[in-house]
Amino acid sequence: MISNGxxxxxxxxxxxLLLLFLVPTMLILLVFLxxxxxxSIVLSFYRNNLFLGTRKFIGLENFINLFTGPxxxxxxxxxxxxxxxxGLIVAGGISASVFIAIQANKKIRGGRIYRMLLIWPxxxxxxxxxxxxxxxxxxxxxxxxxxxxxxxxxxxxxxDSPYLAVMLVxxxxxxxxxxxxxxxxxxxxxxVPLDPLEAADIDGAGSWLKFRRIxxxxxSPTTFxxxxxxxxxxxxxxxxxxxxxxxxxxxxxxxxxxxxxxTTTIMYxxxxxxFGGSSNMGFAAAESVILMILVGLVAFFQxxxxxxxxxxxx
Amino acid sequence: xxxxxxxxxxxxxxxMLLAILTILFLMPYMWMLGSAFKPRSELxxxxxxxxxxxxxxxxxxxxxxSRLLNELGFMRNIFNSLLLAAATVTGSILVxxxxxxxxxxxEFPGRRLLYLLIMFTMMVPFEARMIPTFLVxxxxxxxxxxTALYLPWLADxxxxxxxxxxxxxxxxxxxxxxxxxxxxxxxxxxxxxxxNIVPALISGGLIKFFIAWDAYVWPLIILRSDxxxxxxxxxxxxxxxxxxxxxxxxxxxxxxxxxxxxxxxxLQKYYIAGMMSGxxxx
Numbered sequence: 001m002i003s004n005g006x007x008x009x010x011x012x013x014x015x016x017l018l019l020l021f022l023v024p025t026m027l028i029l030l031v032f033l034x035x036x037x038x039x040s041i042v043l044s045f046y047r048n049n050l051f052l053g054t055r056k057f058i059g060l061e062n063f064i065n066l067f068t069g070p071x072x073x074x075x076x077x078x079x080x081x082x083x084x085x086x087g088l089i090v091a092g093g094i095s096a097s098v099f100i101a102i103q104a105n106k107k108i109r110g111g112r113i114y115r116m117l118l119i120w121p122x123x124x125x126x127x128x129x130x131x132x133x134x135x136x137x138x139x140x141x142x143x144x145x146x147x148x149x150x151x152x153x154x155x156x157x158x159x160d161s162p163y164l165a166v167m168l169v170x171x172x173x174x175x176x177x178x179x180x181x182x183x184x185x186x187x188x189x190x191x192v193p194l195d196p197l198e199a200a201d202i203d204g205a206g207s208w209l210k211f212r213r214i215x216x217x218x219x220s221p222t223t224f225x226x227x228x229x230x231x232x233x234x235x236x237x238x239x240x241x242x243x244x245x246x247x248x249x250x251x252x253x254x255x256x257x258x259x260x261x262x263t264t265t266i267m268y269x270x271x272x273x274x275f276g277g278s279s280n281m282g283f284a285a286a287e288s289v290i291l292m293i294l295v296g297l298v299a300f301f302q303x304x305x306x307x308x309x310x311x312x313x314x
Numbered sequence: 315x316x317x318x319x320x321x322x323x324x325x326x327x328x329x330m331l332l333a334i335l336t337i338l339f340l341m342p343y344m345w346m347l348g349s350a351f352k353p354r355s356e357l358x359x360x361x362x363x364x365x366x367x368x369x370x371x372x373x374x375x376x377x378x379x380s381r382l383l384n385e386l387g388f389m390r391n392i393f394n395s396l397l398l399a400a401a402t403v404t405g406s407i408l409v410x411x412x413x414x415x416x417x418x419x420x421e422f423p424g425r426r427l428l429y430l431l432i433m434f435t436m437m438v439p440f441e442a443r444m445i446p447t448f449l450v451x452x453x454x455x456x457x458x459x460x461t462a463l464y465l466p467w468l469a470d471x472x473x474x475x476x477x478x479x480x481x482x483x484x485x486x487x488x489x490x491x492x493x494x495x496x497x498x499x500x501x502x503x504x505x506x507x508x509x510n511i512v513p514a515l516i517s518g519g520l521i522k523f524f525i526a527w528d529a530y531v532w533p534l535i536i537l538r539s540d541x542x543x544x545x546x547x548x549x550x551x552x553x554x555x556x557x558x559x560x561x562x563x564x565x566x567x568x569x570x571x572x573x574x575x576x577x578x579x580x581l582q583k584y585y586i587a588g589m590m591s592g593x594x595x596x
Contacts, residue, residue, distance in 0.1 A: 018420055018499055021412035025432070025469040028409070031454075032466035033435050036446035043446060103332055108325075116582060117336045123574050123585075125528030127546040128567045132342040134553075135560060141358045143345070175339075183586055236441040240530045244550055267441050274445045275535055284445055292442050299437045 040292070043285035062286035073259040075269065075287065077252075082265040085170060086234040093174040093181060093230055094223060100178070101185030102215065115186060122179030126240025133172045133245060159245070162252045162262040169245055169263045173238045180233075181226050188222040189215075228302040232295065239267050248272065266291050343571075344369050350378060350564040357561055378565035387540065388566060391548040395527055395570075398463050398544060402526035403519045405468045410518070413469070414477030415507050419489050429478070436471040441531065448535055460542045463533060464526070473518045476591050480511040517588030520581055527573060545570045 044063065047056045065071045104114050121129065137144050137158040145155045158164045192215065200210050216223075242248060248261035248268045260269065266287060274284030348369040349357055360367035382388040416422075417429055440447070447466060448457075456462040484507065492502045508515065530546040537543055549566045552559065578585065 018416055019422065021416045021499075021503075022428070024409045025413040025474070028466065028469035029432065029435060031450060032447055033438070033443070033469075036443045036450050037438055039446040039449065040443055043449075100335060103328060103335070106328060108328065108332070114332050114336055116579075117340055119582070119586070120575075120578055121339060123524055123578050125530060125546050125570065125574075127528075127530050127549050128571055131549065131563055131567050132346060135346075135563075136342055141560075180589065183589055187590055232439060236439045239441055243531075243534075244553070270441075270445065271535075274448075281445060281449075288442055288445060292438060295437065295439065295442060 037292070040285050040288050043282055044289050046282045046285075048281035048285075049279055058282070062282050063289075065283060066286055066290065071283065073256075074264075075266075077257060077259045078264045078266050078269045079290075081262065082235065082267070085166070085173075085238070085263070085265060086231055088166075088170045089173045089177075089234040089238070090227055090230045092170060093177055094226055096174060097178055097181035097185055097226075098216075098219065098223070101182045101189060102211070104182070105186055105189040115182075118182050119179035121176055122183075124176065126176070126237075127244060129172060129176045130241050130244030133168065133175075133241075137168055160250055162250055162257070165246050165250055165263055169238070169242060172241050172245060173234060176241065177230065177233055177237075181230070184222050184226055185219065188219050192218050224305060225302075228298055231298055235265070235291070235295065236267055238265065239271065242268050243271075266294075346564045346567055349561065350568040351375060352561060353377065354559075354561050378561045379569070382562055382565050382569070386548075386552075386562070388545070388548060388569065390540075391543055391545045392569065394460075394542050395529075395545045396573075397460070398529065399523050399526040401460075401464045402467055403522045405464060406470050406473055406522050407515055407519055409468045410470055410473035411477055411508060411515070412503065414474050414481050415503055417474070418478045418481035418484075419486065419507075432469075432471050432474055434471075436475075444531070444535070451536060457536055458538050458542075462536050463529070463542060463544070467522075467526070470522070473522070476514050476518050476588065477511060479591070480514040481507060484510050513584060513587070516581065516584040517591070520577060520585050521588050523577065524574065524585075527570075 045057060045059060047058050047061075048054070066075045100118060104111065104118060108114075124132075134142075136142050139145055139155055139157045139159075144158075148154050148156065156164055158168050196214050197210060200214060205213075242263055242265065246261065246263045248264035250261060252258050252262040264272070270284045270287045270291065273280050273287065345368065348371055351374045352371040353373060353375050356372060413432070417425060451457055451462045451466070456465070488506060489502060492506055493499070497505075528546060529544055530550070533542075533544045533547050534550075537547075545566070549563060549570060552563050552566060
């Protein structure tokens with residue numbers, strides 16, 4: 001391949017061949033990423049049934065059906081639920097992580113072990129995390145109800161009552177992702193300068209004041225980054241947990257929330273509509289287009305902020 | 315003296331708080347661990363009040379595991395998951411490593427655009443394009459095959475990002491010298507480039523291992539038969555029966571977390587470094 005080893009041209013002549021190194025990545029991305037993303041948009045203009053194999057162009061009908069007509073209430077409800085669930089997961093997860101990370105960062109014996117134990121649920125699979133929660137909150141035999149029954153003689157049916165089911169999903173999702181957040185906060189805390197904190201100590205500032213006025217602002221770039229990654233997590237990656245814990249249910253109380261399961265996110269609805277009994281692929285594709293627009297918006301805000309305030313390594 | 319006691323009091327409170335947190339994080343798992351070795355009759359007997367009997371089986375048994383492995387075909391599921399993880403890790407390190415090598419070392423027109431196009435894919439999570447990806451795989455005649463489980467995941471923008479960063483820290487003189495000496499690119503890549511970024515390879519490989527081992531959604535939709543089914547889905551399938559056999563579910567969950575725990579405890583430094591490398595830096 002290389003005709004003359006001493007020739008500078010060797011670098012150039014072999015360069016073309018080197019581009020072959022890019023081929024596997026490009027092929028995989030084209031076939032499994034770019035094409036599907038584009039196809040998703042195309043599909044949203046068709047009525048498409050996976051099992052019957054039928055396909056018919058219907059223009060914007062799928063999108064219109066998202067917002068008016070018999071299919072709309074369920075979608076609008078899931079849209080609303082996605083925002084509420086995500087808000088709860090992001091707010092709850094981040095505030096809990098900040099608190100825990102600050103405690104775990106203090107100079108104590110065995111600090112490393114604490115830190116490791118706090119981080120590791122992140123490595124658990126959604127199936128196992130869901131299983132653990134199902135068992136803790138099992139109405140008949142779970143530890144939670146055994147305890148509540150003993151203390152207050154109540155046995156809430158966690159998965160059957162709508163608001164408790166939402167709480168459970170939110171709690172499980174926060175628990176599962178907390179390790180990720182804690183890693184970032186611990187790293188950020190290592191870089192927090194000690195001077196302002198010591199000055200505050202001399203001035204006699206309490207720990208809440210120190211947290212509110214000094215730590216929180218110093219941690220804000222990390223918080224901002226985590227808000228976006230956590231949003232994306234709660235939009236998409238909660239899928240596995242929801243599938244195992246509630247399969248999207250239960251149906252909400254009579255009223256605006258009784259059109260679909262109360263823990264059904266858009267993501268979960270895409271799955272139900274696309275692969276469930278009715279298999280309305282086109283409709284599901286229209287839903288995923290809406291989802292992609294949502295992610296696009298989130299990514300846009302993230303990048304326009306990151307460009308100003310923070311930079312990537314390397 | 316007064317200051318000392320408050321300081322000690324504070325420290326004690328902190329230790330207690332951390333201990334409670336750790337227990338909250340760990341207890342569910344300890345419970346699962348103990349219950350996996352319990353016979354069914356003992357499973358719910360000592361749940362409350364919590365004592366050592368909650369966690370430690372009085373009559374430890376391996377029957378749950380033997381039932382899973384011998385009667386319910388978990389051996390096959392574990393084998394599938396291991397094979398999937400191995401294929402994903404080696405394949406993605408190779409595919410992403412080659413791409414990162416070219417992106418980091420070689421100037422060519424459109425390099426920056428290509429890099430951006432690759433990075434852009436990080437913005438569209440898999441779940442959002444699950445259905446069309448499923449249709450593509452089906453169209454290629456790959457549904458229900460092992461190939462479908464790993465092939466779409468070999469090119470990974472995050473790994474390319476990670477490896478490109480590390481490659482670009484290698485002095486380009488090293489690369490040029492090797493090429494001028496007539497060393498073919500294949501060899502430069504294997505012998506010089508890859509060995510120089512081993513920590514990044516471990517970080518990336520570990521992240522890929524966890525993702526592949528924890529796979530749930532994709533195998534669930536792409537596989538219609540049990541032949542290649544992975545452990546995550548197999549555990550979830552234990553729930554579909556009329557009566558849930560918790561002792562089996564615990565044993566299965568325990569089996570599925572063993573590799574994760576081993577790798578996490580020994581390689582957590584690399585895992586955390588990998589996680590962080592996509593993040594912010596002050």
